[in-house]
Amino acid sequence: MLFKVDMQVNIPLDADPAVIEDIKREEKAYSQALQQAGKWRHIWRVAGQYANVSIFDVENAQELHDVLLGLPLYKFMEIKVEALCRHPSSIRDDDR
Amino acid sequence: MLFKVDMQVNIPLDADPAVIEDIKREEKAYSQALQQAGKWRHIWRVAGQYANVSIFDVENAQELHDVLLGLPLYKFMEIKVEALCRHPSSIRDDDR
Amino acid sequence: MLFKVDMQVNIPLDADPAVIEDIKREEKAYSQALQQAGKWRHIWRVAGQYANVSIFDVENAQELHDVLLGLPLYKFMEIKVEALCRHPSSIRDDDR
Amino acid sequence: MLFKVDMQVNIPLDADPAVIEDIKREEKAYSQALQQAGKWRHIWRVAGQYANVSIFDVENAQELHDVLLGLPLYKFMEIKVEALCRHPSSIRDDDR
Amino acid sequence: MLFKVDMQVNIPLDADPAVIEDIKREEKAYSQALQQAGKWRHIWRVAGQYANVSIFDVENAQELHDVLLGLPLYKFMEIKVEALCRHPSSIRDDDR
Amino acid sequence: MLFKVDMQVNIPLDADPAVIEDIKREEKAYSQALQQAGKWRHIWRVAGQYANVSIFDVENAQELHDVLLGLPLYKFMEIKVEALCRHPSSIRDDDR
Amino acid sequence: MLFKVDMQVNIPLDADPAVIEDIKREEKAYSQALQQAGKWRHIWRVAGQYANVSIFDVENAQELHDVLLGLPLYKFMEIKVEALCRHPSSIRDDDR
Amino acid sequence: MLFKVDMQVNIPLDADPAVIEDIKREEKAYSQALQQAGKWRHIWRVAGQYANVSIFDVENAQELHDVLLGLPLYKFMEIKVEALCRHPSSIRDDDR
Amino acid sequence: MLFKVDMQVNIPLDADPAVIEDIKREEKAYSQALQQAGKWRHIWRVAGQYANVSIFDVENAQELHDVLLGLPLYKFMEIKVEALCRHPSSIRDDDR
Amino acid sequence: MLFKVDMQVNIPLDADPAVIEDIKREEKAYSQALQQAGKWRHIWRVAGQYANVSIFDVENAQELHDVLLGLPLYKFMEIKVEALCRHPSSIRDDDR
Numbered sequence: 001m002l003f004k005v006d007m008q009v010n011i012p013l014d015a016d017p018a019v020i021e022d023i024k025r026e027e028k029a030y031s032q033a034l035q036q037a038g039k040w041r042h043i044w045r046v047a048g049q050y051a052n053v054s055i056f057d058v059e060n061a062q063e064l065h066d067v068l069l070g071l072p073l074y075k076f077m078e079i080k081v082e083a084l085c086r087h088p089s090s091i092r093d094d095d096r
Numbered sequence: 097m098l099f100k101v102d103m104q105v106n107i108p109l110d111a112d113p114a115v116i117e118d119i120k121r122e123e124k125a126y127s128q129a130l131q132q133a134g135k136w137r138h139i140w141r142v143a144g145q146y147a148n149v150s151i152f153d154v155e156n157a158q159e160l161h162d163v164l165l166g167l168p169l170y171k172f173m174e175i176k177v178e179a180l181c182r183h184p185s186s187i188r189d190d191d192r
Numbered sequence: 193m194l195f196k197v198d199m200q201v202n203i204p205l206d207a208d209p210a211v212i213e214d215i216k217r218e219e220k221a222y223s224q225a226l227q228q229a230g231k232w233r234h235i236w237r238v239a240g241q242y243a244n245v246s247i248f249d250v251e252n253a254q255e256l257h258d259v260l261l262g263l264p265l266y267k268f269m270e271i272k273v274e275a276l277c278r279h280p281s282s283i284r285d286d287d288r
Numbered sequence: 289m290l291f292k293v294d295m296q297v298n299i300p301l302d303a304d305p306a307v308i309e310d311i312k313r314e315e316k317a318y319s320q321a322l323q324q325a326g327k328w329r330h331i332w333r334v335a336g337q338y339a340n341v342s343i344f345d346v347e348n349a350q351e352l353h354d355v356l357l358g359l360p361l362y363k364f365m366e367i368k369v370e371a372l373c374r375h376p377s378s379i380r381d382d383d384r
Numbered sequence: 385m386l387f388k389v390d391m392q393v394n395i396p397l398d399a400d401p402a403v404i405e406d407i408k409r410e411e412k413a414y415s416q417a418l419q420q421a422g423k424w425r426h427i428w429r430v431a432g433q434y435a436n437v438s439i440f441d442v443e444n445a446q447e448l449h450d451v452l453l454g455l456p457l458y459k460f461m462e463i464k465v466e467a468l469c470r471h472p473s474s475i476r477d478d479d480r
Numbered sequence: 481m482l483f484k485v486d487m488q489v490n491i492p493l494d495a496d497p498a499v500i501e502d503i504k505r506e507e508k509a510y511s512q513a514l515q516q517a518g519k520w521r522h523i524w525r526v527a528g529q530y531a532n533v534s535i536f537d538v539e540n541a542q543e544l545h546d547v548l549l550g551l552p553l554y555k556f557m558e559i560k561v562e563a564l565c566r567h568p569s570s571i572r573d574d575d576r
Numbered sequence: 577m578l579f580k581v582d583m584q585v586n587i588p589l590d591a592d593p594a595v596i597e598d599i600k601r602e603e604k605a606y607s608q609a610l611q612q613a614g615k616w617r618h619i620w621r622v623a624g625q626y627a628n629v630s631i632f633d634v635e636n637a638q639e640l641h642d643v644l645l646g647l648p649l650y651k652f653m654e655i656k657v658e659a660l661c662r663h664p665s666s667i668r669d670d671d672r
Numbered sequence: 673m674l675f676k677v678d679m680q681v682n683i684p685l686d687a688d689p690a691v692i693e694d695i696k697r698e699e700k701a702y703s704q705a706l707q708q709a710g711k712w713r714h715i716w717r718v719a720g721q722y723a724n725v726s727i728f729d730v731e732n733a734q735e736l737h738d739v740l741l742g743l744p745l746y747k748f749m750e751i752k753v754e755a756l757c758r759h760p761s762s763i764r765d766d767d768r
Numbered sequence: 769m770l771f772k773v774d775m776q777v778n779i780p781l782d783a784d785p786a787v788i789e790d791i792k793r794e795e796k797a798y799s800q801a802l803q804q805a806g807k808w809r810h811i812w813r814v815a816g817q818y819a820n821v822s823i824f825d826v827e828n829a830q831e832l833h834d835v836l837l838g839l840p841l842y843k844f845m846e847i848k849v850e851a852l853c854r855h856p857s858s859i860r861d862d863d864r
Numbered sequence: 865m866l867f868k869v870d871m872q873v874n875i876p877l878d879a880d881p882a883v884i885e886d887i888k889r890e891e892k893a894y895s896q897a898l899q900q901a902g903k904w905r906h907i908w909r910v911a912g913q914y915a916n917v918s919i920f921d922v923e924n925a926q927e928l929h930d931v932l933l934g935l936p937l938y939k940f941m942e943i944k945v946e947a948l949c950r951h952p953s954s955i956r957d958d959d960r
Contacts, residue, residue: 053100061194065335085253237374274334284330386524427569620758622754624836857892
């Protein structure tokens with residue numbers, strides 16, 4: 001099942017840069033493992049923002065919840081979730 | 097260049113259903129031609145809404161504008177545009 | 193899979209009352225059939241509003257979308273959807 | 289009398305994790321005691337959020353107020369309350 | 385049980401003034417009967433607006449819902465409801 | 481002259497509980513003195529919130545301003561003010 | 577007593593221009609009579625908008641309400657009211 | 673040229689009261705000097721708020737900007753600016 | 769003096785296309801005359817919207833108001849105005 | 865390709881003024897280098913705000929993103945981006 005997730009990252013101004021760099025490295029590894037597993041289908045950067053638009057392909061809302069709460073940057077994020085389904089005009093077999 | 101476009105369709109309650117059906121047929125053909133040309137990369141339905149989330153791959157903002165204004169349902173739509181770029185964590189070569 | 197759906201009904205002031213009564217009767221029958229089938233688990237009235245809060249139990253977002261678009265009052269509704277999952281503190285086996 | 293309550297939990301970034309874990313344990317016990325007493329009828333997790341949707345069955349607004357202010361996590365919560373009543377289409381005797 | 389209700393009245397510009405005057409007369413009678421019955425405790429006009437702030441004293445949310453839906457002007461109203469309870473600093477015995 | 485005032489109290493999470501308890505005691509005394517003087521006509525708790533809805537009866541906006549700025553909890557409050565006048569449907573002589 | 581009032585005028589697109597011109601003439605005469613009586617102290621146009629910012633000096637909220645509801649353009653207006661009082665830094669004796 | 677400026681002052685809860693008192697004294701002197709110079713035409717307190725509504729009469733937007741940034745309390749303020757012009761119904765020669 | 773103006777055009781769905789085409793032709797001529805006179809410095813289309821971002825260089829707010837109210841499409845527009853001044857980092861002599 | 869960017873700068877109240885002065889000096893140099901390179905076409909100050917309206921001329925969204933994230937003040941900024949294209953009424957060859 002597909003979900004669109006908008007993630008906005010708000011790093012506190014007084015955060016320790018070294019700690020943040022570590023978390024970002026973990027975040028990248030976490031995201032890429034989920035991409036390779038086919039769970040995190042797409043991720044794009046929003047121009048000018050520390051934010052992304054992502055498409056997840058998971059079993060259900062529970063799996064989405066577990067994946068999002070596992071994000072190393074989760075506690076700094078503002079997240080919006082929208083459940084998606086196949087569009088009748090789509091010609092791609094994988095966009096469902 | 098990639099853009100995420102959110103389209104919300106608001107058909108007036110007093111519209112002639114036959115006319116609307118014709119416009120929807122044109123909309124579908126228009127969308128599928130652009131998908132086949134590689135301009136309209138993805139289109140998903142938002143669950144419960146007469147709305148979609150789309151990803152466009154166009155030369156620039158001018159081409160996006162021309163494509164959107166050509167939508168047969170354009171005059172009934174509320175549209176939001178966000179410019180996207182490649183996310184540094186992405187593993188897909190085509191999401192740029 | 194569970195979804196919370198908020199439905200706000202906006203009947204146009206110039207609608208024909210007899211037509212609206214017919215649609216409301218169909219809406220009630222449609223809702224009760226889905227409740228008996230176990231798809232529409234709960235429906236409550238919001239006090240003072242022509243609105244309801246509902247819990248749906250469906251296969252996935254596609255089934256939710258089909259159920260909602262089939263609502264006889266759909267074209268008069270403003271709808272909000274939230275995907276739910278089991279709360280770790282819940283003691284009810286059926287709230288998942 | 290039924291109330292829908294939306295609770296969004298915002299733990300400060302600099303909170304002591306051990307203290308928070310203790311409060312969450314108390315919160316779970318508090319919630320489950322109220323569920324067993326029939327006061328807190330339903331609780332669902334909102335996918336992707338540290339938030340829940342709950343249905344309370346209490347004597348009146350005063351009892352709801354006392355129950356909510358007693359939540360161990362109350363000071364971290366943003367809360368919305370809506371009074372509910374039986375929906376005329378409902379087929380469940382207990383959703384009133 | 386007490387509820388604060390904010391009512392904003394939006395009469396359509398093309399409404400027949402004679403019909404509206406009739407409805408307003410019915411509204412006044414309806415409101416005064418409920419005030420005399422002790423159900424509608426207070427009603428104040430908001431300065432500069434076709435709006436009021438009201439305090440209702442009803443058995444429960446169901447009675448409030450029935451009272452509000454019975455308002456002759458209901459279909460022109462935008463309504464907000466808040467459940468109230470006794471304030472610990474209040475010195476009036478009747479504000480509960 | 482009557483004003484409706486909505487007060488939302490936001491105590492900082494790191495406030496000293498003993499200091500806050502003192503301020504709340506002063507707030508209660510301050511409110512009750514004004515109630516006894518007939519300036520603060522009504523105060524109700526909003527269910528589930530650290531907030532109240534109040535009706536003030538003061539000479540003019542200047543007196544309202546002085547009364548509100550004198551609130552011991554004022555610096556923690558978010559305040560909304562609406563000027564009220566007698567509603568033509570009201571049957572109470574004192575709601576003016 | 578002073579009030580700041582923001583008035584936004586929304587003339588319906590299908591209004592009869594001759595009728596609107598008549599109402600605007602009445603509005604101007606009504607406004608100027610109140611200005612001469614000292615009730616409507618200031619009126620400024622907001623640049624680029626069919627809107628004004630006004631300062632009224634009236635006995636109380638009831639008089640303000642009566643003045644505003646008497647505006648010939650009232651039914652086309654969106655109105656915001658704020659009660660004002662003397663600013664301690666003001667050097668003008670008349671701005672109270 | 674006239675501008676309406678809304679200023680909302682947000683003093684941080686942990687500010688040193690003595691420092692704030694000094695800044696407020698400077699603010700008052702700064703405001704009164706500009707009032708005497710005819711640049712700051714009006715200033716009113718918004719009832720119940722630490723906020724004011726002001727009318728400035730300056731050469732142009734640059735002078736307004738310089739005046740506002742010079743406010744001793746500027747860094748604590750949330751500011752809204754609207755350019756004004758003479759209202760065709762105004763009878764005052766100085767409200768332009 | 770410079771102003772940024774955002775114009776959003778909302779043509780009613782039932783407008784006569786021939787009439788609208790005429791108004792758009794007038795709008796273009798009106799805009800280009802003002803551009804040639806140096807009053808309307810810049811105009812850009814917002815991608816995907818029937819909207820523009822414009823920079824005006826006028827004597828004062830009164831001239832801006834007259835120019836905007838003269839727009840043939842004015843009655844269909846939602847307009848936002850912001851007064852601009854020279855940015856201290858700007859290297860262009862004409863952006864003041 | 866053109867983008868309009870609105871930048872609002874929020875310097876924390878407890879920031880070290882000397883550090884902020886250094887960052888502002890870097891910001892100015894960074895901005896002027898990009899202006900000289902033709903990437904940052906226009907920058908205007910919004911009157912009364914620590915904010916600017918800017919027009920960028922970049923290859924694509926990726927270049928815009930890199931330019932914005934490189935701003936020395938970026939971490940203090942709230943940013944809004946809109947993709948622009950040539951307006952059919954524009955008479956300037958460079959506004960594309």
